[in-house]
Amino acid sequence: MKISTKGRYALRVMIDLALNNNEKYITVKEISERQEISNKYLEQIIAMLTKAGYLETARGNAGGYKLARKPNEYIIGDILKATEGELIPIDCLTKEGKCERQEACKTRSFWKGLDDVINEYVNSKTLEDLIK
Numbered sequence: 376m377k378i379s380t381k382g383r384y385a386l387r388v389m390i391d392l393a394l395n396n397n398e399k400y401i402t403v404k405e406i407s408e409r410q411e412i413s414n415k416y417l418e419q420i421i422a423m424l425t426k427a428g429y430l431e432t433a434r435g436n437a438g439g440y441k442l443a444r445k446p447n448e449y450i451i452g453d454i455l456k457a458t459e460g461e462l463i464p465i466d467c468l469t470k471e472g473k474c475e476r477q478e479a480c481k482t483r484s485f486w487k488g489l490d491d492v493i494n495e496y497v498n499s500k501t502l503e504d505l506i507k
Contacts, residue, residue, distance in 0.1 A: 376462065378455065379458075380416075381423070381459065382454075382458045382459040384410070384416070384417070384420050385423070385424060385454055385455070386451065386454060387410050388410065388417070388420060389424070389442070389446075389449065390502065390505055391406050391409055392406070392441060392442050393442060393502055393506055394506065395409075396441065396442060398441075399437070400431075400433045400437060400439030400440060401440055401441060403418055403421065403439070403440070406440075421440060423457055423458050424454070424457060424458070426457075427453075427454075428443060429443055429454065430442065431443045445503075446506055447501050447502070448501070448502075449501055449503075450498055450501060451498070451500040451501065451504075452494060452498040452500075454502070462493055462494065463490055464489050464493070467486070468483075
């Protein structure tokens with residue numbers, strides 16, 4: 376399992392919006408310049424975060440983006456799942472990835488344990504934790 380740039384940049388965007396929160400909307404250009412992420416790629420990530428309900432948007436001259444909630448209300452695991460999909464070390468742990476060797480597999484419990492540790496960790500941290 377490897378977190379892509381979408382997941383990593385999504386966290387950077389959320390932190391940027393939290394740190395620059397002055398009740399005004401922040402433009403893609405401002406975020407792009409501070410985070411050194413191209414506007415086009417940033418727009419894709421912001422679209423995912425907006426669809427997940429994590430950002431408020433406004434159009435026009437004073438338009439842009441801001442957090443929909445307080446930083447302590449965002450779970451890191453949720454942000455990563457919104458941009459990455461499932462955070463899972465191997466396919467056989469998904470509903471679609473079941474294999475015929477599942478019952479006899481000697482390693483499945485190891486992978487399941489790793490999955491549990493990963494999810495416990497990412498779900499125990501909030502955006503506010505990363506800011507501190």
